[in-house]
Amino acid sequence: MTDFDVLVLGAGSGGYACALRAAQLGLSVGLVEKDKVGGTCLHVGCIPTKALLHAGEVADSARESEQFGVRATFDGIDMAGVNAYKDGVVTRLFKGLTGLVKGRGITVLEGSGAVTGQREVTVTAADGSTEVHTGKHLVLATGSYSRSLPGLEVDGERVLTSEHALRLDRVPASVVVLGGGVIGCEFASVWRSFGAEVTIVEALPRLVAAEDEASSKALERAFRKRKIAFRTGTPFQSVKTTDDGVAVTVEGGDVIEAELLLVAVGRGPVTDGLGFERIGVAMERGFVLTDDRCRTNVEGVYAVGDIVPGLQLAHRGFAQGIFVAEHIAGLDPRPIDESAVPRVTYSHPEIASVGLDEATARETYGDDGVETLTYDLGGNGKSQILKTQGFVKLVRRTDGPVVGVHLVGDRVGELIGEAQLIYAWEAHADDVAPLVHAHPTQNEALGEAHLALAGKPLHAHS
Incomplete structure (x- = not known):
């Protein structure tokens, strides 16, 4: 006997989508989450960053209103107000999501989960108590974390990840953004709209290098026009804190000084120490390997979202979660075409x-x-x-x-x-x-x- 038909480890986009669809199909569902249902995307990723980007768009519109024949003044950015707006969006969506989960009869198991046996998860609560839960099917959906580079220490004050950047209570005077991918370019765009001086440092030959070359060139032209500085083909070497902020040394010996350094060099899978190897799940560089039906090599164990090699996008994980629930319910859904997953960088x-x-x-x-x-x-x-x-x-x-x-x-x-x-x-x-x-x-x-x-x-x- 098992506790649930489907036991989901992680309540981010992939995990909660799987839980909602499985419950809709009449399956009993346990959803393990150590923090808040919604995961990175809702709380420290897609939603809050896009709220900041919209605030930046409003600032640009006020600053440039005369080109539309509208007389307006731009008096600056009230970060307390911006954060209240951002957090309000997140809170409303979170309340709606928790209501959906509760309404579907899904059992939310609060605490840190780890795989301790075949289709078995031990959940450790905040008070240290533990419970063991089992499922006929186990879905791994533990998400991702902000990567850094060897020797680059993130202190949360001068050297930040995107999570720290979302909690800033001020607009920095100047920022070096390490990484010219989606996250780096979006934050560079926000901070420039807010009035900061921004320099992007990217080791690859162009910004958003995963996109078509023509798109990269167009973004680079637009960033030059907006006076966002960037250095492509320029590997990072080191950073040290100064009285005024940070001094970033890049290959060639050039030093770039700024108030803050944002580390935006990608996201890694949250799998270390969670017991996946204990039951024989095949792994590679920390990622969980699956087939095109999101099945691991272990019978009855699936994986979705950022821990699976490929695009680390919330809507990809969401679609995979739905797919797994329907597969478990015997509906024979069509496998997801990775090339058909849309990609968007929400810069300006x-x-x-x-x-x-x-x-x-x-x-x-x-x-x-x-x-x-x-x-x-x-x-x-x-x-x-x-x-x-x-x-x-x-x-x-x-x-x-x-x-x-x-x-x-x-x-x-x-x-x-x-x-x-x-x-x-x-x-x-x-x-x-x-x-x-x-x-x-x-x-x-x-x-x-x-x-x-x-x-x-x-x-x-x-």
Whole structure:
């Protein structure tokens, strides 16, 4: 006999999605969480950072209002007010989520969980007491943590992770951001909007290097215009604290001084010391290895979210959690196509993409097997109204389906849903071109790009 049909270790996006869907399907569910239901994304990740980014957008709008004929003054940033707004968003979503979990009859097991036997988890409460729980199926969903570099000590005062940055009660005068990926570029964008001097240090040759090269170049141009400094192809060497902040030494001996250093070099899997190896779960560099149905090598044990190699995105974990619940319930869901998972960087401007970038497409299908088209947002009415610049870039197999969509511009993250459908349905340009898009919307840019790719450009030069 077991306590639950499904026992989930970790209540982040992947864990709580699995729990909610499993309960909806009539399964008994135990959900182990040491902190708060919602995990990194809700409390110290996606939601609070995007709230800060919106506050930054409001600040920029006030600062630049005269270009729209509106007389306004920008008097500065009240971080107490910004944090109250941010925390209010998180609190409302948290209350809603806990209500959903309770309403579905899910048993929340509060405490630190560790695997201590086959489909068995021991939960240690705050007072030190322990309980052992078992499940017919065990789902590992323990999430991720902010990485650092060897020899780089994070003190939470001068040298910060993103979690520390979200709790700042002031706008720093200057910041060095170590890492030019999604997290680094988003915080650089926020702090610049708030008025800080920002320098990004990135060891790879370009910012957001996982994106299409054209998207990286567009973001770099926009950041130069916003006076966000960045050094690409520049490895970090060391940091020391000074009377005024930090002194960061990079390869070549240059020293960059600032009030704070944000370490944004990626996230690692939270798996160490949790007993996964004890039951024989196959691991690699701390990540849990699974097949395309999220199954580990151990019968009845699954893994979802950031501990599984691949994109570390909340919506990927969410989808995997739903998939596992439906698989356990015998519904035979379709495996998740990793390339069809949309990706968004919520900087100013935003970057969004789905499918293959141009370089990967050419490696896959050959230079003669790939065609690309770029539609400039200069031809899009709503983008002109918003005064944003960017593009829609389409990558397709020669005379075949679209295999990649790449977007740059303010608010383009809202367009990625249609782009995902285009990619996932293996649509051809001629399939999308006849679709009617509302005018004036940025959504039209997707339609216009496909019109051009189908050989009938309108608001675009052929």
